[in-house]
Amino acid sequence: MTAFLEMTNVSKVFSAGIIRRQHTVAVDDVTMTIDEQSPSILAVAGESGSGKTTLARLLLGVIPPSSGEVIYRGQSVDDLSREQRRTYLREIQPIFQDPFESYNPFYKVDHVLTVPAQKFQLAATKQETTRLIHEALDMVGLQPAETLGRFPHQLSGGQRQRVMVARAMLLRPRLIVADEPVSMVDASLRATILESIRRMKQELGISVVYITHDLTTAYQIADNILVMYKGSVVEAGSVEQVIRDPKHPYTQLLVSSIPQPDPSLPWGAEGEIAGDPESMEVAAVGCKFVDRCPVAFAPCAGQRPPLYHEHPSRAAACFRYDDAPTLEGENLDLVFERQLASQPASGSEEQAAN
Amino acid sequence: MKNGAVLTVNDLRVYYDTPAGTVKAVDGVSFDLRPGERLGLVGESGSGKSTMALALMRMHKPPARIAGGEVLLDGVGDVMELDDEGLRRIRLDRLALVPQGAMNSLNPVMRVRDQLADGIRTHEPGDDRDALTARIRAQLARVGLDADVGGKFPHELSGGMKQRVAIAIGTSLSPSVIIADEPTSALDVVVQRQVMETLRSVQEEIGASVLIVGHDMGLMAQIADRMGVMYAGKLVELAPVHDLFTNPQHPYTRLLIESVPTLMAKRALASIPGAPPTLINVPPGCPFHPRCPSAFEPCDSEVPLPTSQNGRVVSCHLYPGEAA
Known part of the structure; x- marks a missing residue:
């Protein structure tokens, strides 16, 4: 069985400077699979500079990897024929951060819905197109009558973002990268937007990669999570395991730094923050987090820790867990929990889409 | 000054005159800021919270104008009545701003030490060069920055460091009131935590009161002593932070708290039906009534007046108490 989308040992290095060339490893050797049979929501979490957006752009095929391969239905994204690439571009849809930048202010919001419908020939007739658009808007909780025919500035930020979700949904993709x-x-x-993203998985069987810095919303909507630090995956697994019981010191720091909306809960723990959290320096050898780690010990500076499979649905790249076996082939799929798509609704949608 | 408050805001109104009509961004807001307290003020975008924060220092920009009300600063009088010279004297010295996104508020072509020296020299001339250098060093140390940061330009600093510089500048003259407008909105969680810890320690050291304006309920729960909630230009509820979270009174406050996702439990995400009103067209009566699950007959016609009980103030017809 070929997976829908795979990343095998993908790295992305950005280089800058002419005389003193500087290299930044934005994504460092990531291997993962997104399959179609069991749609799930995968959160990719990290702070600025973690490489999470670069990972998204690699999945979307906007930038090529420096090494490794992004494989779409068994074929490298580089080698797709024109026709295959077209399908690839339809099957993987992005939703971006800024709900204003994604619009051309001179066009009515209808534009972002009708153009892709035409380009990908979703419907044979105009009535059919309109019906599909209305359906997509309904799905995200917008009234077509109050939305269509307006200019982007006449909608609120939340409404604009929901139109973007509707646009992505309209194309019946297999994967949404948000x-x-x-x-x-x-x-x-x-909440409305997150809820419509969750419905996409549940009702339409669309997988979602949810890129975020916010572990709280990740916990609420995702099934699995991958925590990145300076381009590397430091911890991965089900959200229950990774967020409720984090093992990597970096994930622990992230989770305890979230201010909880309850004044009786503490904010963070003593002695947890070491080093400069905004430093861009990365040690050439050893664990990338070693300078900031409150529990670093001898092996940490010597070599880079592999992912240890210390719980059936969690793996952490930290030498404190070296009595556990390493994650086979660094394949994150092994720790992710999947439910098989069982809802009849998603089955019929799938046939309709094919 | 009543009940020893450092700053008393009475019925403040800030309006924008636009071609489409008058926008009441701040519409009759009243509260006290007590000595040494951290008062949090939350609201969604367009609730008027930032406009109000800037108007307290008269730093609002046209077409915004003060349409009424007073802002009494302890020992100074009504800030709204001051002339330019009077304003210049109290800004930074008594009433200081830590702006949102220090990236855009620092001068990009001036070294950090010169930006710090600027305010000190203007308000307290007389320090010789060495004394001024020592003061700048001490001020940087206070916010956890090395002395060599003084010689750098803003672009050489990370986001968190820039925000610390903004705190260093804002507190350089030990003001009695600090107004922090979304001080950590663009920072990562760990950096946000460090910057808020810095702000808290400096504020406690100099004994200032802080008004923190923001939208992050979690952050407010952790940092504020008391908290106010703004909706459509009005302060709908004000209460000690613990009371507000455990027993919110205004329906908007309650729904807002329920809509915040937590790590405690996975649940269907609640959202508030409808959308915040555009301030040009605020619904009659209580501005929240079209979205309010508890609305009843006076809500769409009568504006609820603030009532106070046990140190809490709420503007809602459900609580017909003593007028505040």
């Missing part, structure tokens, strides 16, 4: 879709949306409207 890069910080709610970070610019007000709290009271955030």
Whole structure:
């Protein structure tokens, strides 16, 4: 069985400077699989500089990897024929962070819905197109009558972002890559957007890669999570395991630094923050987190820790767990929990889409 | 000054005149800021919270104008009545701003030490060069920055360091009131935690009161002593932070708290039906009534007045108490 989308040992290095060339490893040797049979929501979490957005762009095929391969239905994304690439571009849809930048202010919002419908020939007739658009808007909780025919500035940020979700859904993709879709949306409207993303998985059987810095929303909507630090995966597994019981000191720091909306809970623990969290320096050898780690010991500076499979649905790249076996082939799939798509709705959608 | 408050805001109104009509961004807001307290003020975008923060220092920009009300600063009087010279004297010295996104508020072509020296020299001339250098060093140390940061330009600093520099500048003259407008909104969680810890320790050291404006309920729960909630230009509830989270009174506050995702439990994400009103077209009566699950007959016609009980203030017809 070929997987829908795979990344095998993918790295992305950005280089800058002419005389003193500097290299930044944005994504460092990541291997993962997204399959179609069991749609799931995967959160990719990390702070700025973690490489999470670069990972998203690699999945979307916007940038090529420096090494390793992104494989779409068994074929490297580089080698797709024109026809295959077209399908690839339809099957993987992005949702971006800024709900205003994604619009051309001179066009009505209808534009972002009708153009892709035409380009990908989703419907034979105009009535059919309209019906599909109305259906997609309904799905995200927008009234077509109150949304269509308006200019982007006439909608709120939350509404604009929901139109973007509807646009992605309209194309019946197999995978949606959402890069910080709610970070610019007000709290009271955030839930609606996250809820429509969750419905996409449940009702349409679409997998979602949810890129975020916010572990709380990741915990709420995702099934699995991958925590990145300076381009490397430091911890991965089910959200229950990784967020409720984090093992890597970096994940522990991230989780305890989230201010909880309850004044009786503490904010962080003593002595947890060491080093400069914003330093861009990365040690050439050893664990990337060693300078900031409160529990670093001898082996940490010597070599890079592999992912240890210390729980059936969790792996952490930290030498404290070296009595556990390493994660076979660094394949993150082994720790991710999947439910098989069982809802009849998603089955019929799948046939309709094919 | 009543009940020893450092800053008393009475019925403050800030309006924007636009071609489409008058926008009441701040519409009759009243509260006290007590000595040494951290008062959090939350609201969604467009609730008027930032406009109000800037208006307290009269730093609002046209077309915004003060349409009424007073802002009494302890020992100074009504800030709204001051002339330019009077304003210049109290800004930074008594009433200081730590702006949102220090990236854009620092001067990109001036070294950090010169930006710090600027305010000190203007308000307290007389320090000789060595004394001034020592003061700048001490101020940087206070916010956890090395002395060599003084010689750097803003672009050489990380986001968290820039925000610390903004705190260093804002507190350089030990003001009695610090207004922090979304001080950590663009920072990662760990850096946010460090910057807030810095702000808290400096504030406690100099004994200032802080008004923190923001939208992050979690952050407010952790940092504020008391908390106010703004909706459509009005302060709908004000209470000690613990009371507000355990027993919110205004329906908007309750729904806002319920809509915040937590790590405690996985649940269907709640959202508040509808959308915040555009301030040009605020619904009559209580501005929240079209979205309110508890709305009843007076809500769509009568504006609820603030009532106070046990140190809490709420503006909602469900609580017909003593007028505040």
